[in-house]
Amino acid sequence: MQIISWQQFGLKTNPYDTLPLVDGGELSLEDAFIGRDHERKLLSSLFKSENNICLTVCGDTGVGKTSLANFQKFIWKQDKEKPLFSCRREIEASDTLLDKQNFLLEVIGSMLREIALVEPKLLTDPTLAKLNAIIDFTQMMSISGGISADVAGFGGGVNFSKERNTSSPIKLTTTSIEQHFLNLLGFIKTKTIGGRQYYGLVIHVNNFDVVLKDKNNKKKVISFFNEIRDILQTKDVYSLFLGPSDFYSQIIAPEQRVKSIFTRTPLVVKPLSKTEVVRAFEKRMELLKSKNVQQYIKPIDDEVVFRLHDLYHGDIRSIMTGIKDILGQCSDRVVQPLSMNEAMTLLGRERWERVSSDLSPGKQSILTFLVKNNKYISTKEASTILGKQSSNISGYYFKPLKDLGILEEKERKGKMVYFGLTDEYQPLKWWFESEIGVKKDISDTKIKQPTLFD
Ligand SMILES: Nc1ncnc2c1ncn2[C@@H]1O[C@H](COP(=O)(O)OP(=O)(O)OP(=O)(O)O)[C@@H](O)[C@H]1O
Ligand SMILES: [Mg+2]
Numbered sequence: 474m475q476i477i478s479w480q481q482f483g484l485k486t487n488p489y490d491t492l493p494l495v496d497g498g499e500l501s502l503e504d505a506f507i508g509r510d511h512e513r514k515l516l517s518s519l520f521k522s523e524n525n526i527c528l529t530v531c532g533d534t535g536v537g538k539t540s541l542a543n544f545q546k547f548i549w550k551q552d553k554e555k556p557l558f559s560c561r562r563e564i565e566a567s568d569t570l571l572d573k574q575n576f577l578l579e580v581i582g583s584m585l586r587e588i589a590l591v592e593p594k595l596l597t598d599p600t601l602a603k604l605n606a607i608i609d610f611t612q613m614m615s616i617s618g619g620i621s622a623d624v625a626g627f628g629g630g631v632n633f634s635k636e637r638n639t640s641s642p643i644k645l646t647t648t649s650i651e652q653h654f655l656n657l658l659g660f661i662k663t664k665t666i667g668g669r670q671y672y673g674l675v676i677h678v679n680n681f682d683v684v685l686k687d688k689n690n691k692k693k694v695i696s697f698f699n700e701i702r703d704i705l706q707t708k709d710v711y712s713l714f715l716g717p718s719d720f721y722s723q724i725i726a727p728e729q730r731v732k733s734i735f736t737r738t739p740l741v742v743k744p745l746s747k748t749e750v751v752r753a754f755e756k757r758m759e760l761l762k763s764k765n766v767q768q769y770i771k772p773i774d775d776e777v778v779f780r781l782h783d784l785y786h787g788d789i790r791s792i793m794t795g796i797k798d799i800l801g802q803c804s805d806r807v808v809q810p811l812s813m814n815e816a817m818t819l820l821g822r823e824r825w826e827r828v829s830s831d832l833s834p835g836k837q838s839i840l841t842f843l844v845k846n847n848k849y850i851s852t853k854e855a856s857t858i859l860g861k862q863s864s865n866i867s868g869y870y871f872k873p874l875k876d877l878g879i880l881e882e883k884e885r886k887g888k889m890v891y892f893g894l895t896d897e898y899q900p901l902k903w904w905f906e907s908e909i910g911v912k913k914d915i916s917d918t919k920i921k922q923p924t925l926f927d
Pocket of ligand 1: 490491492493494505506507508509532533534535536537538539540541680753789790
């Protein structure tokens with residue numbers, strides 16, 4: 474893997490940065506954001522017509538959920554009729570967040586952080602100063618190995634009079650934290666912050682897919698929504714919960730109490746189209762062009778982006794990582810976009826280099842079979858190729874390859890299980906397929922063929 478010089482393309486820096494687009498990020502959110510007209514119209518009309526919203530934003534990994542939410546918050550912030558306060562840093566769903574008090578403290582903390590960024594002097598206001606002290610205190614408790622989840626478990630409320638900036642003691646109970654939240658909401662609706670008077674608040678909770686990966690958390694997440702239901706119904710509070718494709722159907726819909734307060738249809742975020750993804754990359758390169766460069770050089774052909782789009786089902790993050798893997802293999806200066814054959818060869822080689830040292834000759838034979846044949850491999854076939862007993866194949870060959878993320882179970886016929894390459898390692902096959910084509914359009918010195926096909 475080489476270090477990629479972006480300057481050779483006439484770019485100041487990496488255009489394939491996989492972070493979500495965010496207000497105040499390196500790329501201007503306004504300029505770099507592509508498409509999503511339909512989703513944005515829907516969000517806008519929903520938020521305009523209601524004074525309280527709970528909405529799930531659902532979609533597969535890396536399709537652009539967080540960026541969409543960030544973009545929409547940025548637009549709402551500046552809305553002429555009904556500007557809504559929001560925090561540029563979203564709240565991350567996590568095990569500890571699944572608790573009403575922690576959730577409220579997190580919301581309060583992120584609002585204060587946003588105010589501190591936009592107009593720090595407001596933090597001297599008594600309401601905010603008091604809240605700041607609470608947040609400081611709870612953070613101190615969780616850092617010192619204490620019990621952030623238990624902060625409000627001090628029964629009827631404990632007085633902490635040591636806090637900075639305030640004169641009255643802090644009482645931490647669920648009810649009191651709820652009251653603090655309402656006070657803060659009142660504050661943002663009545664005061665001017667950064668020259669703006671806000672109408673309401675957007676709460677954006679990100680990444681429920683991470684929490685829900687652990688199947689044991691499903692019940693916890695459902696009961697969390699039951700717990701925070703009343704807060705979510707506060708007037709002028711607009712909540713967005715981002716999660717996997719089945720987030721609404723699995724978590725919200727089954728529980729009538731929760732379902733009744735949520736917008737009936739989740740906002741389903743589909744992958745951007747192939748041409749939109751290409752447009753997004755072009756936009757980034759335009760924005761990141763080096764000084765005095767008239768035209769940047771596109772690192773790869775659009776066709777390659779299309780192919781990666783198919784491979785990763787529109788997951789933009791994986792597409793960008795794939796492109797970086799390709800470019801990291803290219804030792805020569807790129808003077809024109811890499812062709813499909815070149816790119817696929819380089820990507821296949823990258824995948825091979827990544828794992829080849831972990832593979833015994835036997836495992837390599839299994840990969841060679843999959844790369845050269847257009848079919849999956851069964852235990853029986855593997856035992857024939859390797860000259861080993863069927864009973865040894867699963868444990869000694871398939872399992873380690875599965876653990877490395879190279880193979881996955883593809884189908885079962887009766888008792889027979891068939892394995893094939895995962896999406897991530899599919900490029901090994903392209904490497905083989907492009908071998909012939911590549912000889913025509915790439916010099917031998919650029920790519921030396923390692924051993925997989927020997
Ligand atoms: N509409 C868009 N225009 C341009 N770039 C986008 C757009 N949507 C997403 N991206 C880019 O795609 C990548 C993935 O986007 P994002 O992180 O928003 O997806 P996600 O669905 O939230 O992912 P995850 O499932 O990992 O949370 C980011 O690098 C982001 O900058
Ligand atoms: Mg996200």
